[in-house]
Amino acid sequence: MAAPVLCCSNSTASTPSISKTVPPLVMKQKKRYRKLYPGETEGITEEMRFVAMRFRNVKGKYVHKSDNSSDEDEEGSMNEQNPSNKQQVMEEEEGSDEAETWFPTIEGFIKYLVDSKLVFDTIERVIDESIDVAYSYFRKTGLERSECLSKDLDWFSRQNIVIPEPSTAGVSYVKYLDELAEKSAPLFLCHFYNIYFSHIAGGQVITRQVSKKILEGRELEFCKWEGDVEESLKGVREKLNMLGEGPRLTACFDWVA
Helix, strand or coil: CCCCCCCCCCCCCCCCCCCCCCCCCCCCCCCCCCCCCCCCCCCCCHHHHHHHHHHHHHCCCCCCCCCCCCCHHHHHHHHHHCCHHHHHHHHHHCCCCCHCCCCCHHHHHHHHHHHHHHHHHHHEEEEHHHHCHHHHCCCCCCCCCCHHHHHHHHHHHHCCCCCCCCCCCHHHHHHHHHHHHHHCHHHHHHHHHHHHHHHHHHHHHHHHHHHHHCCCCCCCHCCCCCCCHHHHHHHHHHHHHHHHCCCCHHHHHHHCC
């Protein structure tokens, strides 16, 4: 019987190829998120504070004077942003004694108090009388100023100082507030908060400085509160932030952009 014959080969046996269908590459679409407004993550009141502070900035940009910057640097920066400032400053330095010697008058101060009382009267009346549930959160907050201003104006009247009628600007503004209160509670509350915030943050400082110059430092009732005014303001902030989380009010705060 013949022996089996073994065949050796260096070649590697070929493996049949298996065709695979590769699915097309699908790019996952990135989810786009809306850009947040400044202060939005901290609540509605922080958004309003940001906008309120922007009103005093140059061309909508915050101007901060660092501790190392000099008055000359600040003046130069302002002149670069608005070349007309340089000419205005030069004219004031050369011949405007009025700009250097301006002094508050009792008449002007009384007009300011009269218009302020009209504004606070209107705000507090709207808050107290409106049937809108949003306004009910801001009754008797401790920030009310109308009664205090009445006492101040009564004191001036007893000093034989004539109390004028509110100015045209004051009357126009409160008319606008009344219309706004009927149309949109969120927009009205923006004015509500900004008026109280501005008086507490800076208005009372100005009032006291003027009082030192023309009233021998008399402290007005306008600058007095029962209790801690910062705590009262904090309570108002918390209520506004709470209301701002609801869909009804959130949709109306797009004005911040």
